[in-house]
Amino acid sequence: MAPTLLVQTISSVVAASTPLVFAGLGETLTEKAGVTNLSLDGTILLSAMTAFAVAYLSGSLLLGILAAMLVGALIALLVAWGSIALKQNQVAIGFVLTLLCADLSSFLGRPFVRIPGPSVPHLPIPGLVAIPVVGPILFNHNLLVYLSFALAIGVWLWIGHTRQGLVLRSVGERPESAYARGVNVHRTRYLYTLLGGALVGLAGATYSLSVKLGWSHRHTAGEGWIALAIVIFGGWSPWRVVLGAYFFGALKSLGSLMQPAFPDVPTQVFQAAPFALMIVVLVLASGDLKERLLALMHPRMRRLLSGMVRAGPPAALGKPFEPD
Amino acid sequence: MKARSPALQVLLGVAPILLTLVAATAILLVAGANPLAAFGQIISGAFESPRKLADVAMAMVPLLLCAAGMLVTFAAGLWNIGVEGQVVAGALATTWVALRLNAPAAVLLPLTVLAGMAGGALWGLLIGLIRTKGKVNEIFAGLGLNYVSMALTNYLIFGPWKPPDGATMSGTDPFPRAAWMPVIGTSRASLPAILLAVAGIVVIWWLLRDSQWGLRLKAVGQNENAAYRLGIRTSREIVLAFMVCGMLAGLAGSLQTTAVYRRLIPSISGGYGYMAQLVVLLSGLRAQAVPLVVLFFAAIQVGSPRLELRMYLDSSLGGVLQAGTVLFFLLVRGLRQRLSKE
């Protein structure tokens, strides 16, 4: 591959992965607080439809994006209320919302199917874009992509290096202890579930307004599940989640790039590949295989690596908290 | 818990449906449609003629079978979102038998049923192994495989099984007559299919209540680790639960091909696997409540395409009604539990 083509490819991967970065980071924040929002697939569909519809009708991209974030936050509110206040199973609520939002997006989105509409304008950053290799890869995009970079750094700093991040982690790990130290566990969980939901909504808006323009029936189906898998694959660590988002984004782009090169391979193989790969990746991330590989290594190396690759879910993920 | 008046009990029981109707009314108004007319279309679309009633009965078949299977996986504490793929696997196995074998109906039909059950069970086995050996949450294993099964169906329809005069979205060639499940008169209702579905739910209800196997499943579902310590081979039970569920779901897929479409079509599962998940949740994981819920879901399923024909609305409103009812059911249940505690 010629160098320019390679740079172009990477650049398009970065752009195409942006929604997964948003959704992955949003869900990471939610799960760090101990709540699983399983509704991602439906939320992304409904918010993508909302963003397109609102932007189309109002003529304002910003309104469309905000509306999508509001939709994401509202669905997350249902997840939070149902699981925190009403103590219902988070998986059940999330799954039902997945189906509900998907159907709702089809129903309400019908007038908007396959009509041309607004998109977020391309905005190369003057000066920076001229840097060889790095410039076109990182600085030749639109505002949403730049926002995803900022968010990635911001979430990493927030979780790992602020007092609030410490509170967040404690709530997901051991809410009893957080409560004993004066943390309002329920409020924290509501807050991060809503925030995470808003980011998932932003991911939806990024699809319909930037990555996969417009709206059609089940426009983004499957993306939410990939995002959920990325959070597990990323071991609930923001930078690894971002890496996972780019990895899956790259896979998809590679699929469509390689398809013409392998005319004998049925197109369905490329369609199913990300999902088959999702399973493989999860097996690698959670199975015994990793432990066995680690066991083969020198003890010092093992200790160093295991800290990096081994990451369990927040200990209180999915568990309701009740202060006596 | 406080004693409540019967009237209040009934009110709380139907509250999810009422709330769903209120919400759906709002949604229809947003979409600029007449809500009453829309509901009326769904109801008449499901019940207006014997022909429609037969359709409802046939829509109940896959729902009953998938729900029965899912009662098994739920008892073992598993979220078998892969039912959809298991339905597809059953349909694929059945299609293979129906298109390949040349035999009289008396031989071929039982074989298609067995093939469907085996196909679904194998798909379940795959999910079970990924869960137990690969230590991957069954939600992701099942869901990923659902997409794989969809791609596989398309590949087969547009590849090896494509009709001689070219592949289309309408699927494979029709099966030979010997692989058509018999129907009652000129209706679309197939008695063997209905009987198989009824047998499925009854047998599962009975096994879960009274068998040693049902008790083991329950133990695994409540605490996998402790069940293992008690000497239950938890991995085996989990894989088996997926396989039994797959068997029933595969039977559903098999009947979709032999009794409904008489061919393999791209979306053969018709979303029944996901819908059955909702059914089981709405029935509160109780086998006794499943048939009634299934009737409700099947009626909406059969009635809602009317919206498209008569009102130019998307038939996905049916799905909104189904999922909405379950959502409100969960929320109302949570509210009740909360109120009774205070």
Next chain:
Amino acid sequence: MRIEFRNLDKCYGSVRANDKISLTLQSGTIQGLLGENGAGKTTLMKILSGYTRADGGEVLLDGTAVTFASPAQAIAHGIGMLHQDPMDVPALSVLDNFMLGAGRGLAQQRKRSAAQLTELSRQFGFALDPDATAGSLSVGERQQLELVRLLALGVQVVVLDEPTTGISEPQKLLLFAALRKLAEQGLTVIFVSHKLAEVEALCSRAVVLRTGRVVGEVQAPFSSDQLVMMMFGQCFSRGGRPAAPLGDEVLQLDDIAVHTHQLSVEHISLGVRAGEVIGLAGLEGSGQRLLMQACAGIRRVGSGRITLAGQDMTHEPYHRYLQERVAFVPAARLEEGMIAGLQIREHVALAKGNGHLFVRWDEAEAGARRLIDEFRVVGQPTTRVQELSGGNQQRTLLGLLPEHLRLLLLEHPTRGLDVESSRWIWQRLLARRADGTAILFTSTDLDELVDHSDRIVVFSGGAMSRPVSAADVTCEQLGYLIGGRHA
């Protein structure tokens, strides 16, 4: 700070945990709060420190009535509580734990907090590594962390709930020294325990609770007999137990090694004979749990050989061990031993009903009744096991064990049980020796180890000591061994 309780009431369901408790505690003292399990000690302390609210009555601090809506409010009023299971966040570092809940705003003051942590640790002789994760610490160290954290928040009253459960002798002495120092500085220390010796060693005054009521207040020096009478209403003597004849070798361990990413246990060789009782002593996390799991077939051994009654069982699966009549009773009764959500009769059906297609509910019911009668379980066949009290859970668990066992492995068989229950349980266990059952058990209670073992092995940092005869060893010697020194 002077603390007064006036007519405190607290019910959990039908159980009256605190029944009109009135009590005054003076500052600058170490107060003992004694009582057997379920006497209401922890409930009272949870009310004081804001974890739960009383149904009636009031709490006065220096004469002012207070009610706390949360533990944080109690801390703001200068009252901090150390729980039996320290309330930290295991996944976070020591420093993170120390900082969590202190200060406001977004920015962390890691350097200042680290300096404060180091300074406080130094004052009390604690060796806490700020960067280690709390989960990698021993229970004793986690307590030290909680203590310095509460002190950094400026508490005036420190409540310690059964602080010596699961900690080492040296750590205990360190903790006691720290508590004495705090009392000297004018703090009020409330020491909740059911261990007489510790209350005698530490406290200037002791209050005894029984079934939710104050039954006595005593000044030091205490009379043990008097305290026991108050706690239990009767006095126990530590009589010897009948010796049992030892049979053939049941279990043979040859140079076993077990590895986890936290700990390696290596070079374990041990022979156990039928009817023999072996106690596994050591701090928690020293390797005894790993060895027990290896002997039960739950954990894979890295190398070495496990022989059971002449058969090589080294890499056999757990189910083979069950077939060979090995049973394992884990410490976490409700997490690993029984199934919360299932009834006693369902447990009986699971334990006895293998090989049948259908559950015979009448037989299960009758079996559950027999178990309830024989093992004195307070419950019904249809009682769900999570509704049983800890002691009744343990008795049910023992009642579910198969009859003729070759090897019985028990983790902390009497942890959290009162003296009477413990004694009864040991009677039942030792009766199994007549059947040729060999028993291996872990415990952090030295008396229990010395009283019931034939031989004792001590674990320290993954290494196992030579077996010592329980008849010859003293508690002091064991204490030294557990601390990693040689007697």
